[in-house]
Amino acid sequence: MTDSTQEKPKPILQALQYHQHICEWLEVNEPKVWHWFSDLDTLEKSIENTRNSLLKETYRLTPESHSNVYELCQLAMQRLGIDAPVTIYQANDGAMNAALYYIPGEIHIVLFGALIDKLEKLELLALLGHELAHFLLWSMDEGRYLIAHQVLEDSVAQAPHNNALYETARLFSLHTEIFADRGAVVATQDYRYSIAVLVKVMTGLSSVAPDAFLSQAKELDEKGNISDAKSHPESYLRALFVDKWQSIQTIEMPTDSAVKLTNEGQAIATNAEQLDAWILSKLKGKLSIHSLDLLDQQQLSRDTSGFFRYFLNETEFETEEVKNQLSMYFSDWDVHQDVLNIDTLKERDFDDSILDYFIALIFDLAFADREQSDEILTKGADVAAKLDVLDMYKNKLKSVLKIPKRKADKLCSLAINLQIDAKHKAAQ
Structure with a gap:
């Protein structure tokens, strides 16, 4: 007899920090919407639509007609710690790709x-x-990452011009x-095969060199590029991400011989957190x-709020x-x-848009x-000097407030004198 109170084994993979933070935000700030997408009736309608689609x-492949594909899928499931019935399909689209059609407790993978x-x-x-990792993520923690995904996608559809919703759904x-x-x-126990798939899907080539593409990705990364992708990161970034991730991991695979994916020999939680932060950047x-x-x-x-408190x-x-002005920002100003x-x-x-924002608050x-x-504009110049943006502040005084150059220079000079006086007092 098994102990029903025994904790489930920890998944091989863990959701990224961004996943976790967004789920927490939605649960706290949009509890009604979260509950609606958690409702079983809503899920049942989605499942029926998925089956019909x-x-x-698609054309359904069978274990008899494509035994090699099903055997590989079972191996990947074993290594990822997944146990569920599998059906694999071939779509009529000619572009190479794959997708998971999510149904709880069932795996449906479509090949393109x-x-x-x-x-x-x-x-x-x-x-x-x-594709199996998609199933794993949507199944983890009682489906909360799937719920978050659905809430965000629906919210963007309902409010397509809401930049914050769009950016959150994108990330x-x-x-x-x-x-x-x-x-x-995890499935292959070698990150190079993941990179090879990325390159083959991107180019259509039959033969590629993963290490060469990774070298190309690192060269591009040195230029400081960031992603502008909507649903899938650029291939060069994905290559960098799996390379850096595998370098800090020690993963005990559920196979006959445990495989360590590491250059260091030990997974360190703080490294994983730093990696997630770097990925987000x-x-x-x-x-x-x-x-x-x-x-x-x-x-x-x-x-x-803290800036206003600092300023005042x-x-x-x-x-x-x-106070009336502050109440327009915060109804419960304290x-x-x-x-x-x-x-x-x-x-x-x-970037400068954030500095523009804080200068606008002062104005x-x-x-x-x-x-x-x-007096407030002089104090603003003092704050701008501490932020190392006094020249920007002075230019805004002239361009936005239309203050004459002589007066703008005077206000900024007064702020510099105040800082000098403060330093003298501190030294005494």
Whole structure:
């Protein structure tokens, strides 16, 4: 008799940090939508549509007619720790690709183009591992990553001009493909076959050199490029990601001989977290007002509140007029909450649009109470100097507020003098 209280074994693969953070955000901030997509009736309708689509649009392969494909699929499932019935299909589309059609507890993989003929045995194993990893992710943690995916896709369809929703859905999809690429590595126990599949699907070639493409990817990475892909990261990035991931892993495979995918000999959790952070930076680049996701929006809101508190700290600027302006940003404004550390803000990797935003906040305060505009703008120059953007601030005074050059120079000079005085006092 088995112990029903015994914990399930930990999956070979773990969801990336971005997956986890978005699920947490959606559960807290959109509980009704989350619940609706968790509903069994909603899932049943989706399953029925999936079955009909498979019957209409594909040719079903059998274990008897394509035993080699099914045997490779079983091997990949064993290595990924998956146990479920499998059906494999061939689509009528000529472009090489593959897709998982998700049904809980069942695996349905559709092959497109001449994959069976073009891919070598271990390359096909890698491709099947990739698709099986999609099944693994959607099945993990009671389906929460699938729910998040569905919520985001539906939200973007309902509000196509919401940039934050679009960016979140984009990044979530890209991370999902990165997770699936790791499944290809686990299935083959060699990241090079995963890269080979990427190149063959991209080029249509019958023979490729994975190491040569990885070298090409590293050369491109040195130029500082970031992804602008919508659903799948660029192939060169995917090659870099699996290369870096396998280099920090020690994975005990559920096979006769455990295989270690590592250069270091031991998987370190902090390395995995650093890798996830690096991957996110390659997928989105510097923080920009124009490409905030839901998490960025939340963080920028906290930073905005903290920036106001920092700016108003130990001043007499908080008049009724200024409070009214602050209430337009925060209905529950409380000056006694946390103050933003200006050095922390300087360490953030953002572009000029974020600096423009913080300068605009200062201008809003300055013109909320015109009786103290000059004093607030002088304090703004002081803050801009601490952020190393005093020249940008001075230019904004002239171009946005139309302040004459002489006055703009004077306001900035006053700020510099204030900093000099502060340093003298600190030294005494």
